[in-house]
Amino acid sequence: MIRAGERRVFRVGIALAAVGVMVLAACGSQGSDKGSSSTTSASPSSTTSTTTTTTSTSTSAPSGGVVPGACTKAACPDLDESSGNLMRGVVTTENANGTNVTQFLTDALDDLDESWGQWFSQVQWGDASPGRALIAPGTTFMTRCTDSETGEAEPVPSDEKNAYFCSADAAPNGAGVTRQGSVVLPVQTFVNFWHGQIVGVPAPLGAGEFAAATVVAHEYGHNVVYRIAQQGNIPRSGYPQGDNSELIADCFAGNWAATALRQRLLRPDDLRQAVSLIEVVGDPEPGQGHGTSAERGLAIQRGFGLPGRPGQPIDCLTTYWPEVFGA
Numbered sequence: 001m002i003r004a005g006e007r008r009v010f011r012v013g014i015a016l017a018a019v020g021v022m023v024l025a026a027c028g029s030q031g032s033d034k035g036s037s038s039t040t041s042a043s044p045s046s047t048t049s050t051t052t053t054t055t056s057t058s059t060s061a062p063s064g065g066v067v068p069g070a071c072t073k074a075a076c077p078d079l080d081e082s083s084g085n086l087m088r089g090v091v092t093t094e095n096a097n098g099t100n101v102t103q104f105l106t107d108a109l110d111d112l113d114e115s116w117g118q119w120f121s122q123v124q125w126g127d128a129s130p131g132r133a134l135i136a137p138g139t140t141f142m143t144r145c146t147d148s149e150t151g152e153a154e155p156v157p158s159d160e161k162n163a164y165f166c167s168a169d170a171a172p173n174g175a176g177v178t179r180q181g182s183v184v185l186p187v188q189t190f191v192n193f194w195h196g197q198i199v200g201v202p203a204p205l206g207a208g209e210f211a212a213a214t215v216v217a218h219e220y221g222h223n224v225v226y227r228i229a230q231q232g233n234i235p236r237s238g239y240p241q242g243d244n245s246e247l248i249a250d251c252f253a254g255n256w257a258a259t260a261l262r263q264r265l266l267r268p269d270d271l272r273q274a275v276s277l278i279e280v281v282g283d284p285e286p287g288q289g290h291g292t293s294a295e296r297g298l299a300i301q302r303g304f305g306l307p308g309r310p311g312q313p314i315d316c317l318t319t320y321w322p323e324v325f326g327a
């Protein structure tokens, strides 16, 4: 999801597909993404630094779509497979703790950086990597994005029941370079995935690596939209609108899941996690910010694709961002 003030929060979303299916937690958008709030960041815990780097959002670009580069409806690169250093069953219910889950989340982000990084390189859209704010158990992160419920930017605890992307938060990326625009992942909340709680909601069928990685892939999807918009100088009004702002992130998560499937990283247990996710998320009705469970499931499935024809970024872009990629 995206928190207001640029915080895209996540509320599990999900779904799945074909043989493999899957789900995803998705954050729901909390309000509109507008500028950052003015809170200062104290960033006690973990990584997070408050240094701000470049990338200012430009204000002049036609919202009709002038994204430079090599991805258009007619031709666009496929998302490459990553290292596959994920989903190996390393983290289990027995050993899920702050240390192991932090490593898992780091691996997931490395995997996403690799896949999306190659894609961004091919389309010549610069660096895809987001800042990483992993909130260690027992610590808090001072975000610059506001909470949708309180309307304030408050310290975010490690057991915050959501993950999100915040364009106003700056943090080091995987290479230690501070990046404006960060994924904020409360580690304790992710530890709880292995103990039957998906972003605080009971998951009767279980959760674990697949559900956790999908949620991270969803947040990364918001980052992808943000980086593309930065490259194209697309103003907020030109971003995916309404539920599409969440559905495109679900779809991108499906793209990632498809690469995991091709690497044979998905197992039967992952299907159960997918079902859990689908049941856990989704709005009661369309137009409430995230999309219904059915809509989210379809978005992930669209991103996942079909046997023999994996979904690709362009499928997500043309469907959920027609203002820029539909022509």
Ligand SMILES: [Zn+2]
Binding pocket: 001, 002, 008, 009, 010, 011, 026, 027, 028, 029, 218, 219, 222, 246, 249
């Ligand atoms: Zn989201």
